[in-house]
Amino acid sequence: MQTMTTFMSPPPAATFLAFHPQDNNIIAIGMEDSSIHIYNVRVDEIKTKLKGHHKRITGLAFSNVLNVLVSSGADSQLCVWNTNGWEKQTSKLLQIPAGRVAAPLADTRVQFHQDQTHLLAVHETQIAVYEAPKLESPKQWFPPETSGSITHATYSCDSQSIFVSFEDASVGILTSSTLRLRCRITSTAYLPSNPNLRAHPLVIAAHPSEPDQFALGLTDGGVCVLEPLESEGKWGTSPPALENGGAGPSSTTPGAASTTDQAQR
Incomplete structure (x- = not known):
């Protein structure tokens, strides 16, 4: 085993990681403090910090077709970031079904479909599929x-x-x-x-x-x-x-x- 590099010793702790699909020198690092660090391994530098969530990051997914990063957090929120300038394009809160109460820090996971356009969001109360990047017209299953x-x-x-x-x-x-x-x-x-x-x-x-x-x-x-x-x-x-x-x-x-x-x- 060879350790290529070590960086960003906590706190805060890293809670989710995802490599950029078109540049494996770029890693998106979700943090316990709700921020997302875009880190360049080659130059050992944080390119930018993304702030849009209110609780820890629990999921990250890149689409190499749409050139976006989708993040999810324990705040039951999804955020879409443009990977060209790392600007936030949109955000959505999961629609918790009536009569159900989600845990205060329930994880939300995200995963792209093979088509790199449909996005699966997994929460303890539901399965939801969105069309990225606008996250419109979700289908939900409870x-x-x-x-x-x-x-x-x-x-x-x-x-x-x-x-x-x-x-x-x-x-x-x-x-x-x-x-x-x-x-x-x-x-x-x-x-x-x-x-x-x-x-x-x-x-x-x-x-x-x-x-x-x-x-x-x-x-x-x-x-x-x-x-x-x-x-x-x-x-x-x-x-x-x-x-x-x-x-x-x-x-x-x-x-x-x-x-x-x-x-x-």
Whole structure:
């Protein structure tokens, strides 16, 4: 291992990092104090500091098509920055559904679709997809309260699906273009039946080339890799569209194929 450079010793702490897709000498560094530092590794210099959030930075995503950086924070806000002059183009607050109260410092994650235009925003109360750079006309999906909060979500490698994990240890598979729930995997499909474990996913990662395979990182240190049974071939089918844009029907899938690393169980 070789340490290329070390810089910007805290405080404040760095809470999120993202390399510029067209210049890997440029790193966007989200900070605990809500600022974003644009750092040039080659010259060991902070080019500029971006200020638009009110709480710590929890997500950063570059679009190399739109030449923008989108940031998200624990203030449930999204900001769009032009990467040419680093000026803020727009900002949006997530629309928290009526009757739900978000945690004061709930993380918001952001990820660009393969088309580098549609933006996935993940919050404990919802999944939202925006069209960048203006962040107009968001599509939103709100999980049923029985599932608990969303713990993480990500696009599949082909961006056709969104994998979503929940506090009750279930996993949902949404069709990304419509945000319709196509399939729901219950915890009994991949976790031992021992109720004392009470593990649930904290993070979910999509396979880089298999669009129906993903991995779950669990609260007990375990890691599960899930894919559909060969007889099914894919995760469920798209249910009929609902006029109210709600969660839609779910199909419980008790037969998911899985492998589990129980290193810390």
